[in-house]
Amino acid sequence: MNRAALLLATSLLVTLSACSDPAFDENSQVGPNPALPDPKQFLLPPINVAAGIGWKKGEAPVVAAGLTIKALATGLAHPRFVYVLPNGDILAVQAKGPPPEPVKRPKDPMTSVIKKAATSYPGGVKAASRITLIRDANGDGVPELVTTLIDKLTSPFGVAWIDNTLYVANTDAVVAYPYMLGQTTPITVPAKTLTPLPGGPINHHWTKSLVLSPDGQRLYATVGSNSNIVENGFEAEHNRAAVWEIDRASGRSRVFATGLRNPNSPVFYPGTNDLYVVVNERDEIGAHLVPDYLTRVRDGGFYGWPYSYYGQHEDPRIAPQDRRPDLVAKAIKPDYALGSHVAALGLTFYSGALFPQYKGGAFIGEHGSWDRYSPSGYKVAFVPFVNGRPSGMAQDVVTGFRDAEFGKSRGRPVGVAVDKYGALLIADDVGNTVWRVTPARMSAAVAPSPAEPLR
Template sequence: MRSFQKKMLQSAGFAAFLAGSTFLIAYKSEVPPAASVLTMPVDAKEIKLPAGFSAKILATDLGATRHIAVGKNGDIYVKLSKLKEGKGVYLLRDSNKDGVIDEQKLFGDYPGTGIAIKNGYLYSSSNKAVYRYKLNDKEEIVNFDAPEKIVDGLLDHGRDNAKSLTLDNQSNIYVTIGSYSDNCRMTGSGKGMSPCTILDSAGGIWKFNANKLNQTFSDGLRYATGVKNAVGIHWDTKTNSLFAAAHGRGKFDDFYPQYYTPKHSAELPSETLYRLKEGDDAGWPYIYYDHFQHKKILAPEYGGDGKKTGGEKAIDPTVAFPAHLGPNALMFYTGNMFPSRYKNGAFIAFHSQSVELHKGYFVAFVPFVNGKPGKWEIFADNFAGVDLVKPTGPIQHRPCGLAQGPDGALYVTDDLNGTIFKIDYKKK
């Protein structure tokens, strides 16, 4: 085990020892916690990266770590989707700048996903509201116990309820409201609701004033609709536009076996990256994108047969990915640490796996040149820690959140084991 890991664990009261290729970490305390022994089957050295890149683990066993934000002072804020010790946000700090987290603080009495730093505030979301915390000149939170509420009353129906957020440069905040229905079918049938009234309050991205307190859902503008569930959203300052990485729908063959086989359901539809402008419609639930045919296909709930096209007024995706990868975070890279080809490109954290690829649980990269995307690629792989073709054990890590540090490093959260990875680059 490397020295920084030993120091981190020992400072927190842990004793570590090596058994085969697996670290066993035992917590030493007079009052043992409920889970006194943890395992870390995937060491940072096992993350597969391009030449020159390396990964290290900054923290683990934090809980259900979702999105992440890193301040100019290096402070790390991590949102939790499940409360830990009654709190839902972590502050992690390396106070002496030696590369080891030596301070941890939990705050915020609400679970959720979204978190961002902008214009002197830390913004954080629950599953139905958005808050902000004032930062001082050192970019530290002034009062942990008194956040200001920006928006309340967002739909929280239990499924796909993460309220991801991002901010532009004009004091607007954009919030995802995912659909609680996978395909907007009428109850007990395979027929689609027409119109799909879910779109009135979900299945899209809403815009609010980031500087106005105590707004309600009705104060927002539906910026884009027909986006089933965009957990990964990001305002790209290079193109001055909103991008969204959206989850696709689920099965087709359950109600429509005459048109779709289980294989179709496993390989369709595409996961999609959209560049959105105000008023755009991405077409859900009426259509889906098929990356094999490179077409927008009419959904079977609305008369489709797997071949009929539809959505003439709906926008095309900027990039289409294989099905069911679960894009959970999106970040455009603006730092100077990584090689120049990464500048202004998009990183996407994929939270699940693709039957088509026999791959999953990775961070992808999409190069952008003059605002146009190139071919996507896998950037950081093997977070799963197992062979996904013939698994020999459980999945170990699921990438969920992305952030860029002040030095240009890339931070990746894992919501399965609560691990924070930091990816650096150094020329050889």
């Protein structure tokens, strides 16, 4: 692409980003039956990413009434996921993404530059692939210890611990380390590969999440698609856009569910065998298409990608010779829409005692949109559950990551978890912080009784 063409295209993108959405009721795309406008196809899609600026001293996100928030750990290297060990120690998984994909379309280098500005900014912490252990033994929100546990990983995201073994979902494999609870010295022994996962050379959706089955015998890993809508070819999508089931003893694996464009943060609903994920749906088909969603994942289930969205709505970009009406007819409609392009990446269910108003529901980390004229996401939302199923309108719990006046992002939430005491933890990969949310009435010096942490 020559310089003149690049400048012209960049100018067009800036112009598009300055446009406004037509009047649209955003709430109509939250819930089990979202409004789905007609699809659009673009020469240049809307691109509007809030450039990162980080948090100044004393600044923090905004929380719902009755809550308070403070930084548990700062200066991290782009934390993407948080995991609470059974003894209460907290693991903050930080990741540097793999090398960028080859340029295939004129918009690709421009999109890459704009997206990079959302996470890299002057004074920001350089990304690294490591796991940091945070110990807050008395639950007062002031850690006694913050230390590197494992360094030089390969773009990690999900972790899980059982039987003195720490499993890490790198971008290309699930690996295992020997690890005794309470250990704070760095793990230096080589990892044992449990099972490879689809990785490069093209690795479009590189984050791989991980969860243990309720009986502890299996692991479930999420593997996102290798493109937005198969622009890298169907061969590049082999065993991707899926949830994998992995036998923990042997490493044998099978594809558990498919058609999930970019699933993340698998979690079993407490006390059940119901596996839920949040899913990032496809882009470049409209500012209000397609809603990201929360759904229960069924064994053998197909959820539409790439042939259809939100059940059986066919994607017009699939070439006639590649269409699969047999699969579209089987596509499962997701349980609960979260809004278009919110980039839902984090999910945890609340079973603690600190927040009775959130008991049994789901906290969701929404990283924030890029394929919109007006931004969406950039918050932690709560979805109520009734009888183990999402029910009712979502609520904003933590906002203020994006500065609406200046259009910049001080932070972007990713993974969410519940700590030993029932407080909500949030990994903020732009703010390089793990945040902790508690009731405002709770004294900072007096921690509540420990609660059973979610696995």
